[in-house]
Amino acid sequence: MSERKHVIILGGGITGLAAAFYVQKYANETGKQVTFTLLEGSERLGGKIDTIREDGYVLERGPDSYLARKTVMTDLIHDVGLADELVSNETGQAYILHNMKLHPIPEGAVMGIPTKVMPFAFTPLFSLAGKARAGYDLVLPKRSDADRDISVGHFFRRRLGDQVVDRLIEPLLSGIYAGRIDRLSLQSTFPQFIETEKKYRSLILGMKKSQPQKQKSLKPQKKKGAFLTLKGGLSSFIEALSKALPEDSIKTGVKVQDVVRLEDGTYSAQMEDGSSVIGDHVIVTTPYGITKKIFDESLFPVGFHDTKPTSVATVAMSFNEEDVNFSLDGTGFVIAKSEKTSITACTWTSRKWPHTTPKGSVVLRCYVGRAEDQDIVHETDEVILEKVLDDLKRIMGVDARPKFYHVSRMIDSMPQYEVGHKEHVKKLRTTFNEKLPGVKLAGAPYDGVGLPDCVNSARMAVESLLTR
Ligand code: FAD
16 A cells, blocks of 8 residues: 655645645555645635636626646646636737826837947937947847846846836836845846846847747737736635645635644644644745745745835726827837836736626726835725826826726735845755745745746645655
8 A cells, every 4th residue: 555645735825725735636646545635824725816706797806817838837727627717818009107198108129238239329309329239239248247146226227227127127117026126136037038038138139039020920829928827816716726625625614823843743833722633744935024934034044035025006998988088009018217206017908808808898007016116005995096097197198087996915025136136045945945844935935926836836836746
């Protein structure tokens, strides 16, 4: 008879649930007796994923989609039988607010890096000097110490100058990390640019060369969106994942406060209510601040995640179509830090994701809260709404009240990947391997904050525990 193994999974966000799925998949495929218990502190599964579904609307409080090229997530969606529910975004012009006016992001700008001369030369976003400084990238030598981690800001400022960074790259990238670009680790967030610089020296030339060539085709083809989501919202993925798992293996409303190693090498997870679960392995997917409290403080490297995760809030508003007299075509805009607005970005949700909104309505979703100023997130719903409506009036000329709105706060929700992140993760994992073999750390604090990164992190944790 094969040996029994039990895995305890802490946290029931996407990472925890994906880990549970992979444990079960491993057991089914190998016939080995591996079981799991997932312990979730709140009454609800999904963590940051939280969809509101009402009156034909599908509105996300947290993430709304994921990068399609990271296929591990799509594979898992297929595994849980939701492939037919996948939907990609409508593409369209994106804008950037500069001097309180919306400007199209110059055509050919990839993550803010110009790859086409004319749109960049003619955009009013940058001064002549700013454009000339960006062109310096074409002759600037590559870094001699390319493998030393530096900040994203440092890297791009050196190659393209401050203007392109402050007015284009920073607003685009900080939407993903809600962090300070001059502290964000290049190695851990955008390692592809290190490779581009190594290979092509110039970012502009490198990005130009690495863009897929347009296929010549007789019929003009519709551009496919780079993001995917599910018609019923991302919570439908959480529901399908949990349905695929044995009900009695998932416990909600149980806060883990301690994990101790027993004399026989197994682990006991102890809950706030006094109950406990014993297992051979533990996969930890709780937010870093909580994880640090659950385990001995001395295991965690000094200085790692010292900057608190950023808090953000989103406001989803539904308007009558006729009330939103807005002529620009496109999918939304981002805002540079220098602008005096409360909102940091706005997605024209009903255009980008038409399935989310009943006909006759327009849904706008605005983000508030920056790394350097998060006070607004803690204001009342009414105060946040008024500030957002004031901004929308000034930016888009929207002078109507929404039919309804939802303010969603995500407190301390965006882990900050600062310079040295990768080294810290390595050190932390080495310490855990030595002191607590059988305990694996996975999820947003370590291997990327995107949903596919979290799924991949769960898969790696299960693989390293069960198959190596
Ligand atoms: P979490 O979702 O935080 O799950 C951790 C779980 O642990 C929670 O359920 C929590 O209740 C539980 N827990 C906490 N304490 C305990 C305890 N003591 N005992 C037991 N359980 C506990 N990513 C994208 O790819 N695309 C996007 O569009 C996108 N947009 C985002 C928008 C916002 C506003 C935010 C905040 C994030 C966004 N992200 C996006 C990032 C992504 O949503 C997260 O990185 C990801 O959901 C994190 O998943 P996780 O399972 O690692 O952590």
